[in-house]
Amino acid sequence: MPDLNMAQAINRTLSAEMRRDDSIVLLGEDVGALGGLFGTTEGLLDEFGELRVIDAPTGEGGVIGTAVGMALYGLRPVTELQFADFVWPGFEHIVSEMARIRYRSGGQYACPLVLRLPYGGGVGGGMYQSQSPEAYFCHTPGLVVAAPSDPTDAAGMLRAALRGDDPVVFLEPKSLYQDCRASVDDDHIVPLGEARVRRQGTDVSVFAYGSTVPVALAAADAAAGSGIQTDVVDLRTLLPLDIATVLSSIAKTGRAVIVAESPTYCGFGAELSATLSERALLHLEAPVERVAGFDVPFPHVHEDDYLPSKRRVVAAIERVANF
Amino acid sequence: MPDLNMAQAINRTLSAEMRRDDSIVLLGEDVGALGGLFGTTEGLLDEFGELRVIDAPTGEGGVIGTAVGMALYGLRPVTELQFADFVWPGFEHIVSEMARIRYRSGGQYACPLVLRLPYGGGVGGGMYQSQSPEAYFCHTPGLVVAAPSDPTDAAGMLRAALRGDDPVVFLEPKSLYQDCRASVDDDHIVPLGEARVRRQGTDVSVFAYGSTVPVALAAADAAAGSGIQTDVVDLRTLLPLDIATVLSSIAKTGRAVIVAESPTYCGFGAELSATLSERALLHLEAPVERVAGFDVPFPHVHEDDYLPSKRRVVAAIERVANF
Amino acid sequence: MGELLTVLADDVEAIERNVGDLSDADLTALYESLVVTRVVDERCARLQQSGRIGFWIPSGTSAAVSAGAARAFEDGDWLYPSYRDVGAFLVRGGSIEQLFAQVLSSRDDLARGRQLPGHATLPAGRFVSVSGPLATQIQHAAGTALAMKLRHDPHAVLALFGAAATDQASFQIGLSTAARHAAPVVFVCRCPSTSLASLAMAHGVNPVSVDGTDMLAVYTAARSAREAALAGAGPTLIEAVVPAGTAALEPAVRLRPYLEHRGVWDAGREDEFSRRCEERVAAAVAAAESAGPPAADTMFDDVWAQRPWMLQEQSRKLRRLKDES
Amino acid sequence: MGELLTVLADDVEAIERNVGDLSDADLTALYESLVVTRVVDERCARLQQSGRIGFWIPSGTSAAVSAGAARAFEDGDWLYPSYRDVGAFLVRGGSIEQLFAQVLSSRDDLARGRQLPGHATLPAGRFVSVSGPLATQIQHAAGTALAMKLRHDPHAVLALFGAAATDQASFQIGLSTAARHAAPVVFVCRCPSTSLASLAMAHGVNPVSVDGTDMLAVYTAARSAREAALAGAGPTLIEAVVPAGTAALEPAVRLRPYLEHRGVWDAGREDEFSRRCEERVAAAVAAAESAGPPAADTMFDDVWAQRPWMLQEQSRKLRRLKDES
Numbered sequence A, B: 001m002p003d004l005n006m007a008q009a010i011n012r013t014l015s016a017e018m019r020r021d022d023s024i025v026l027l028g029e030d031v032g033a034l035g036g037l038f039g040t041t042e043g044l045l046d047e048f049g050e051l052r053v054i055d056a057p058t059g060e061g062g063v064i065g066t067a068v069g070m071a072l073y074g075l076r077p078v079t080e081l082q083f084a085d086f087v088w089p090g091f092e093h094i095v096s097e098m099a100r101i102r103y104r105s106g107g108q109y110a111c112p113l114v115l116r117l118p119y120g121g122g123v124g125g126g127m128y129q130s131q132s133p134e135a136y137f138c139h140t141p142g143l144v145v146a147a148p149s150d151p152t153d154a155a156g157m158l159r160a161a162l163r164g165d166d167p168v169v170f171l172e173p174k175s176l177y178q179d180c181r182a183s184v185d186d187d188h189i190v191p192l193g194e195a196r197v198r199r200q201g202t203d204v205s206v207f208a209y210g211s212t213v214p215v216a217l218a219a220a221d222a223a224a225g226s227g228i229q230t231d232v233v234d235l236r237t238l239l240p241l242d243i244a245t246v247l248s249s250i251a252k253t254g255r256a257v258i259v260a261e262s263p264t265y266c267g268f269g270a271e272l273s274a275t276l277s278e279r280a281l282l283h284l285e286a287p288v289e290r291v292a293g294f295d296v297p298f299p300h301v302h303e304d305d306y307l308p309s310k311r312r313v314v315a316a317i318e319r320v321a322n323f
Numbered sequence C, D: 001m002g003e004l005l006t007v008l009a010d011d012v013e014a015i016e017r018n019v020g021d022l023s024d025a026d027l028t029a030l031y032e033s034l035v036v037t038r039v040v041d042e043r044c045a046r047l048q049q050s051g052r053i054g055f056w057i058p059s060g061t062s063a064a065v066s067a068g069a070a071r072a073f074e075d076g077d078w079l080y081p082s083y084r085d086v087g088a089f090l091v092r093g094g095s096i097e098q099l100f101a102q103v104l105s106s107r108d109d110l111a112r113g114r115q116l117p118g119h120a121t122l123p124a125g126r127f128v129s130v131s132g133p134l135a136t137q138i139q140h141a142a143g144t145a146l147a148m149k150l151r152h153d154p155h156a157v158l159a160l161f162g163a164a165a166t167d168q169a170s171f172q173i174g175l176s177t178a179a180r181h182a183a184p185v186v187f188v189c190r191c192p193s194t195s196l197a198s199l200a201m202a203h204g205v206n207p208v209s210v211d212g213t214d215m216l217a218v219y220t221a222a223r224s225a226r227e228a229a230l231a232g233a234g235p236t237l238i239e240a241v242v243p244a245g246t247a248a249l250e251p252a253v254r255l256r257p258y259l260e261h262r263g264v265w266d267a268g269r270e271d272e273f274s275r276r277c278e279e280r281v282a283a284a285v286a287a288a289e290s291a292g293p294p295a296a297d298t299m300f301d302d303v304w305a306q307r308p309w310m311l312q313e314q315s316r317k318l319r320r321l322k323d324e325s
């Protein structure tokens, strides 16, 4: 059980699962000799050869459409794009094909494809290497949408994705690839659809996922300093949501803050906020607050002001607690 | 002021505005000789010629990307797709280009393009000729997203779109193209961003847009029969939302039902529900209910069960009223 | 382009040289598929006129392209069809009963009534669920062929589509992907005239043009293309030309003399077969209509491998609503 | 392919025949743009090493492609550049000061600090805001050219991109759209070797290959392509080849002897110009750094033509938060 950062944890999990299941193949720009833009596929070409680690041209539409055809055949393709921001040329294949081939064929065909998308800000990447597109996927029935927040979860969730039968949009918070190290076990599975309470508290629930979990935890520490005990829920899977954990947290606290990087309007946080009030209205002691990106394209020089900062989260926790 | 159905109202408005502003050009499959799949461009090729009414090949990515280049140059392209369901090949140009060229150029370039998308169910169109993709657009800052519900609004809103400076996703409820006739005035403008209260009531607010407005109105009639007075708000523009009208309705009623065809999860209704509870929690006397499509791909044979029916809306109104 | 591959010319010996591998039974089956497709088209047009179905695109004059190309493929090969491929559906083992279960969205439809009439699926025949968006299947076919190659699976893939699909990005990308990997796939485009040869070559795909009303020419071209693909010579794009204005019966009219020459078909057999076919179609329609649609609750199946909580909840809601009525 | 168009050969008369329209001043300006680009690249590399900027892709060896092609276009023409087009930016009238305002996201940046270094915009030079996604600008260029044609605007469009853009659908669709309308657009692809001629022809686009380190060859090819496009002969795709491993100075080294021959350049002028250039760059960097970034509140401008209520509210929120700190 070595201590690995998230990029290494993903790399190790890919390698372990590829040894275990020879139907897993990797496909993407520079996943081969280069080992992936963020190093997550390093060594895999050497270990598994060109029949299982396939360097593709840049075109994201080509990568995703090809992978759909491979998945239909019975392989388990894992695609890596350089940045989630560049997923759109493949969006038709995701929304109209991958997500619904099982449905439209009456369950006769499946499309167990794992779409790995490095996403999120905090790396000075500007407008096209920083975005968080989860909401575009979460409105698409048939997809599983997951975003890990630490190396252990990244490994466990990726393993679940690789052994599952649904297409998975696997959002990797690129700002956390090297953020911290944690132990990674080659048998550990984190079932998709299960959230994780990262901190227990009874005053305010803070819901976060992927890149905003460390911000939520830091804000929770700060809030504790002023006497507010937060329940920090790492959602981990956004579709399907772990409704039981979400509702038991809000039942306990009656107050909620949701933290996300993507623009606020019609973002994933809208669903969560709506769910909280529709299903727990009588518990709610304060309006839910969303601390998210502003409704602007991801800005470059003002990235720090745009992103939900610890300060913004703490301020929201305090407002909600003192409502 | 002739009485026209929605398809005719759109046709007439296109013609009137093209006479007024020679920078407007039409682009799309079969918009020329055929007059559009739904007849909305009939006669325009004859009236304006091939330099302004351009038949394009099927590829939706080609139509939209080309139109972006035309809009940057200073024209006002209006694109028509056959079905909103086929918009995805152009989604990159919508999300990464059209919506943000103004932003990324510091306001030096604009992209005043009107993307006309026939959308929605109720016509037996199956999985790929029935969908309501509004949520995918509403999460994209820089876009205006509008959906008229009758001929008068269709004309007035299209006119506003054609005279505005923002890119507009104009969702045309295809089930209503021939639904009813109404007077259409060639000067009438419905500013985008303004909702319309279609029926006044103090018990329950019903929010609808586009194709679900007639359902909401029918349900409101039925509810009135059992003594529940509803405020029916036709949102008309989904981005930006008419927050003032929305909040004043909920302040009056304290109870809300949201009606939409698209799948519930992370749909546009999530934003509206979240907004209502976040901004009007103290007014809320019952949990907001969303009556929307189920979280499945649009089904063919079970279309009637899938779509929000009058019965489902009435039941929700009653639950919310009697909470 | 006058260079369309033709087989059904006057010279019987030349025909035999081309399709010597086809037995009498094979030839009869090919011809019969044209008859079945015509009867299906006619019946579906009537079903549409009477409002019992809302949508039908006839296979019409492209029936010979569909069935002829499909016939060149073997068990274990994969097919990515379009909405005009009743012919291929039949060749791959689909029955008239299955077809009308799909067309009429009966509870016996393998796809549980979820798609428009004509958008069939037939996993046993590796005939993949027809998609709505044009051209996406071209990329999937390339992907499946690449997968076969990676797995040393000695099979090939057939993708069928119309001319409008070639306006889509998926056509360009599908061709270039297949060529890059020399993936064993054959692309067949039914079109009113040829236009794609130089584009195919530029992408590294072998171009072939055939007379699409000549079923044996389509078969021959597809069979050669399949063999070449399996031999590692790369993918082929076959343009199967069916000129605008071609009469619906043309493919059958062209094929029949040769079958008559071989003594396996005549007017009597035609009448007899058509009649049986119409009976079977009528019975299939009746069966599908009396079977009725799948239960509404099946709407919630097959979205994900398991129903998540939202769907369980929505299913309960719908059941309650129906119980109340 | 040995047939790359070359102008900078030994034969001076041949050079003059090709670029007789270029005055001494023109030639000097072209050469100077190479020097400026080199100095900019060097400075930006240092800014990146020191952490003052997080991103820089040098124009490097493609400087001659960018400036040479841009020089062939006139006022009123439109340019759709990529992230390696400092050369074109300069040729279209962009200043070193504007460039570093963009690179350092200063308040003087026309695009208000919203894009990564190198993603410039220059409306006065009809140099359209550089986009992140590869290849989208190819379709926009076709669309703008079509618009010009519809409006009888006697101008043309230049689109610049790298080889990876040709893997994208927008490349295929952009070429075929331009060809279908014979739209006045010239596509220039910088690439390590040629590969696109047959594809271009298949789409109806004229293919040309040039030595991309030969600035006058690029200029000549682009000028002819522009003229052809305006004469209605359709779009051209120029492959400007810069082999992998080409030395950064190569384009300048190749151009310089001819300028020396014409007596408009020498070692002294080179030193003098480089020195002034470095000074101006240093001053531009200092100015950009002392100007500081645009006010945070500008983040909410230019999303829509007007700020809708959400942005007004978010702007107030951010201001309050900043006031509190």
Ligand SMILES: Cc1ncc(C[n+]2csc(CCOP(=O)(O)OP(=O)(O)O)c2C)c(N)n1
Residues within 6 Å of the ligand: B058, B060, B082, B086, C084, C132, C133, C134, C161, C162, C163, C164, C165, C190
């Ligand atoms: C992406 C996409 N856009 C539009 C459509 C609507 N559509 C259905 S069939 C069709 C025409 C197809 O023409 P062609 O490929 O020539 O085939 P044909 O039916 O004429 O044989 C169109 C545009 C679609 N199915 N998919």
Ligand SMILES: Cc1ncc(C[n+]2csc(CCOP(=O)(O)OP(=O)(O)O)c2C)c(N)n1
Residues within 6 Å of the ligand: A058, A060, A082, A086, D084, D132, D133, D134, D161, D162, D163, D164, D165, D190
């Ligand atoms: C759609 C898209 N996918 C991926 C990227 C990331 N990306 C930026 S530059 C680049 C390589 C471009 O290579 P090439 O076109 O050869 O240009 P070069 O910089 O080598 O001249 C890639 C893949 C992108 N910008 N857009």
Ligand SMILES: [Mg+2]
Residues within 6 Å of the ligand: C162, C163, C164
């Ligand atoms: Mg056709």
Ligand SMILES: [Mg+2]
Residues within 6 Å of the ligand: D162, D163, D164
């Ligand atoms: Mg390169």
